Amino acid sequence: MSALDIFRSLLGLLAGIGVFLIAIKIISNNLESIGGNRLKSLFARTSRSNLLGISIGTAATALVQSSGATSVMAIGFVNAGIMTLTQACAIVLGANIGTTVTGQIVAIGFLGNANTLSATVILAALAGIGAFMMYFAKKDIVKKIGSLLAGFGLLFVGLSTMSGSMEEFAKMDAVESFISSITFPGYSVVLTIVGALLTAVIQSSSVTSSIAITMLVSGLINLDQGIFLILGSNIGACVVALLACMGANTNAKRVAVFHLLTNVVRVVVFLAIVEIITLATGGRFTVGWLFEKMFPNLKPLQLSMFHTFFNLLTVLILWPCIGVFVKLSEKILPDKPSKAELPASGERLYYIDEHMLKTPPIAVQQTKNEIVNMAEIAMRNFTLSLDTICTMDYSQVETFRKNENELNFLNREIVHFIVKLSKLEMSDADHIYLSTAYHSITDLERIGDYAENIIEYADRMSASQELFSEEAIAEIRTVQGLIEDLYGKVMKTYVNVDLASLAEAEEVEDAIDDYTAEMADNHIKRIEEGVCTSDIGAQYLSLASNAERVADHFINVAKTIRDYASLPKTAKADRATTERISK
Numbered sequence: 001m002s003a004l005d006i007f008r009s010l011l012g013l014l015a016g017i018g019v020f021l022i023a024i025k026i027i028s029n030n031l032e033s034i035g036g037n038r039l040k041s042l043f044a045r046t047s048r049s050n051l052l053g054i055s056i057g058t059a060a061t062a063l064v065q066s067s068g069a070t071s072v073m074a075i076g077f078v079n080a081g082i083m084t085l086t087q088a089c090a091i092v093l094g095a096n097i098g099t100t101v102t103g104q105i106v107a108i109g110f111l112g113n114a115n116t117l118s119a120t121v122i123l124a125a126l127a128g129i130g131a132f133m134m135y136f137a138k139k140d141i142v143k144k145i146g147s148l149l150a151g152f153g154l155l156f157v158g159l160s161t162m163s164g165s166m167e168e169f170a171k172m173d174a175v176e177s178f179i180s181s182i183t184f185p186g187y188s189v190v191l192t193i194v195g196a197l198l199t200a201v202i203q204s205s206s207v208t209s210s211i212a213i214t215m216l217v218s219g220l221i222n223l224d225q226g227i228f229l230i231l232g233s234n235i236g237a238c239v240v241a242l243l244a245c246m247g248a249n250t251n252a253k254r255v256a257v258f259h260l261l262t263n264v265v266r267v268v269v270f271l272a273i274v275e276i277i278t279l280a281t282g283g284r285f286t287v288g289w290l291f292e293k294m295f296p297n298l299k300p301l302q303l304s305m306f307h308t309f310f311n312l313l314t315v316l317i318l319w320p321c322i323g324v325f326v327k328l329s330e331k332i333l334p335d336k337p338s339k340a341e342l343p344a345s346g347e348r349l350y351y352i353d354e355h356m357l358k359t360p361p362i363a364v365q366q367t368k369n370e371i372v373n374m375a376e377i378a379m380r381n382f383t384l385s386l387d388t389i390c391t392m393d394y395s396q397v398e399t400f401r402k403n404e405n406e407l408n409f410l411n412r413e414i415v416h417f418i419v420k421l422s423k424l425e426m427s428d429a430d431h432i433y434l435s436t437a438y439h440s441i442t443d444l445e446r447i448g449d450y451a452e453n454i455i456e457y458a459d460r461m462s463a464s465q466e467l468f469s470e471e472a473i474a475e476i477r478t479v480q481g482l483i484e485d486l487y488g489k490v491m492k493t494y495v496n497v498d499l500a501s502l503a504e505a506e507e508v509e510d511a512i513d514d515y516t517a518e519m520a521d522n523h524i525k526r527i528e529e530g531v532c533t534s535d536i537g538a539q540y541l542s543l544a545s546n547a548e549r550v551a552d553h554f555i556n557v558a559k560t561i562r563d564y565a566s567l568p569k570t571a572k573a574d575r576a577t578t579e580r581i582s583k
Contacts, residue, residue, distance in 0.1 A: 012165035017211070020158030024066075024102075024207060026151030050090040050322050054315065057094025067099035067205060068240035069358050071259060075245050076355030076362075079252035086326050089258045092241070093315050093322065096234065096263070100308040102206035103213060103230075107304035109156050110217050124160060127153025140428045162214045188228045188271055188287075195232020205237035209307055213300050223288035226303045231270065234263045234311070252355075254329040261325055266314040347409035352417050360426040364433060367418060371440055372495060374410045375557065377403050378447040379487050382550055385454035386480050389543065390473050392462060400455060407448040414441050429564055436560035440494075443553040450546040450553075457539040466536045469526060475519050479547050482512050486554055493558040502558050509555040516548040 061070045074091045077083035109123050126149045133146025199208040212229040215221045221229070238260040245256040277285045286292075291302040291309075318325070351370040356363040381403045384396050415438065422434045461467065468476070489505035492498055520541055527537040 009165045012161055016158045016160070016162030016165060018158070019154055019161060020210065021202070021204075021207060023151050023153075023155035023158055024204065026147060027155065050086065050319060053087050053090025054094035054097070054319060057091035057096075058098040059094075060091070061095040061098025062101045063098075064359065067095040067237055068203060070095040070098065071237075071241040071255070072355045072358040073362055075241060075252045075255050076353040076358075078255055079245075079249050079353045079355065085251050085254055085258075085330075086322065088255045089322055089326055089329075092255060092259045093262060093318065096237075096311045096315055097308075099205050099237070100209070100304070100311055103209040103304040103307050105152075106155075106159060106210045106213050107300035109159060110213070110300040121160075124153050124156040126150065127157055129153070144427075159210065159214055162211070162218075188224075188274060191225055191228035192232040192235070192267065192271060195229035196236040197232075198229075199233040199236025200239040203240050205233040208233035208236065209304070213303050216299050216303050223292065223299065223302055224286055227287050227306055230303065230307050231267045231310070234267055235260075238263055250333055250335060254326070254333050257329040257332055258325050261328060262318055266310075266318065270310070270314070347406045349410070349413055349417075352414065354417075354420075357420060357424065360421060360424045361430065363417075363421050363424075364426065364430040367414065367421065367437060368433070368495075370410070370414055371437060371444070372491065374407065374414070374441065374444050375487075375491060375494075375554075377407055377410070378444045378451070379484075381407065381448055381451040382454075382483070383480070385451040385458075386476060389454055389458040389461070390468065390476055392458065392467065394458075394462075397455065400451075404448055404452055407445055411441055411445040432564040436563050440557045440560055443556045447550050447553050450550050453546050454543055457543055461536060461539055464535060466533065468536065468540060469531055471526065472523060472532070472540055475522065476543065476547075479512065479515055479519065479544070482508060482515060483547065483551055483554070486512065486551055490554045490558040493561060497561045497564070499561070502561065505555060505558045509551050512551040513548060516544045516551075519544040 057070055057074075060073070061067045064070065071092050074083065074088035074095075078085060078088045130146045130148065130150030130153055134143050134150060137143050137146060195208060195212070198211075199205050202208060209230050212221070212226045212233075215229075216223060216226045238256070241256040241259045245253045274285075274287055288302060288306060291306050295301040295305060349370060350373050351366040352363065353366075356366055381400055384400045384403070388394060388397060388400070418434055418437055418441075422431065486505055486508040489501050489508060493501040493505055523532065523537055523540050523544070526532045527534055532540070
């Protein structure tokens with residue numbers, strides 16, 4: 001084999017790896033986008049059941065074709081405080097099973113021979129079919145399915161290119177001699193380390209396992225060598241989680257430590273058993289003999305089935321021990337007061353986290369939860385402001401100030417998160433939601449400002465030692481009750497995308513408009529009758545106006561659902577709005 005042939009094979013190998021990596025990214029992104037709602041539903045079912053958590057981790061990873069993405073999601077949920085450490089660890093453990101699906105798909109693609117139409121050729125043709133769907137389809141969902149099919153097709157184009165290049169290397173006497181020499185004592189450990197390093201660099205165990213299957217089919221390695229490379233990929237996969245937990249809180253870091261501990265234990269124990277049996281049999285034992293018997297003449301299936309069987313069996317063995325490893329991770333990373341975990345003022349995001357940007361559908365749902373939380377704080381502060389001005393009791397004013405600071409913090413940070421999120425690939429429905437979310441955040445922040453205005457009115461009244469009349473306080477309490485009713489209907493509308501509740505909310509908002517106008521008229525009469533002074537009358541009229549505007553901002557939040565409840569009519573316009581926000 002000439003130097004030119006070697007160089008040509010290297011270029012082919014590099015091209016194949018490049019196409020394969022791009023295909024994996026396309027598949028992962030489109031599966032997340034198409035299966036976003038299912039992904040949200042899966043993670044919403046987390047509970048105290050570790051077996052359910054393992055199942056969710058398996059399903060989520062199979063859905064997005066990335067154990068790294070699942071691990072990052074779990075870390076993000078723990079960091080945001082919406083998932084317990086044990087729940088996240090169970091999900092991460094299950095991700096090890098789900099990640100073997102890619103290897104099974106790749107193995108199926110290699111079935112067939114030169115005298116038949118191989119699955120690789122058939123599946124590679126999906127690239128063309130998918131491309132036609134992408135360019136000629138009008139519906140967004142059809143375009144996404146086309147992109148997904150194109151990704152699968154490119155995956156097998158890359159595999160075919162890699163396989164052809166590796167076959168050329170396998171024919172070289174020097175390579176064949178080198179591969180056959182890899183039988184020294186402890187070589188399993190060396191290959192495992194190689195597999196771990198390769199996965200750490202690529203940051204995808206699915207890619208490493210696929211490359212190992214391709215090398216096996218090409219004759220570049222034997223089954224045992226492929227097995228050890230795949231074992232190493234399990235350890236290397238932890239790098240993604242370890243990188244994701246940087247800057248996260250202690251519990252989130254524990255998830256990454258749990259991931260590393262369990263994967264290292266699974267692999268090290270297996271390697272120890274293999275070495276003991278090998279020594280006991282005088283080197284005659286081969287790791288893959290059972291799979292060679294079960295799948296004769298089907299090399300790719302032998303390796304992919306080992307990967308699935310190993311991960312499934314070892315995860316089930318560790319299932320009862322999840323609590324033990326969780327406690328161990330807590331001992332390795334004990335609780336320590338850390339100024340880095342929260343801003344100095346104590347404000348924090350409750351539901352969203354930078355790690356969630358890896359999975360846009362989940363990030364969109366959590367953005368909605370964060371906005372609902374912001375609405376709760378805004379309503380709480382409005383109530384506190386009315387309580388303060390009606391009773392002139394300032395005992396809760398410090399809580400009010402903290403809430404106001406938190407609203408400002410949330411306003412700033414959620415917008416920053418939406419700007420980053422809106423640049424990612426997602427469904428039209430999610431894009432539309434984000435375009436409305438930006439305005440909802442502004443509305444909620446304004447409600448906080450009006451509550452702050454009311455506290456200022458209370459300060460002026462305190463300085464002048466004046467109080468509202470009993471009639472005025474009764475009217476304030478009435479409008480407070482109406483706004484609380486409005487708030488409840490607005491949140492029901494917003495969370496459930498409920499148009500019926502929106503109609504009810506609009507009726508209450510109309511009633512508030514009428515009542516605040518009546519409040520103004522009544523108070524002017526009281527001023528004329530001398531019941532109230534003109535100074536305190538000004539504070540009251542401003543308060544009534546502020547209450548009416550608070551109702552306006554709440555109803556604005558509810559009305560945003562119309563934009564994404566009628567997707568086909570507004571998709572283009574709202575998507576353009578989202579893109580403007582992200583710039």
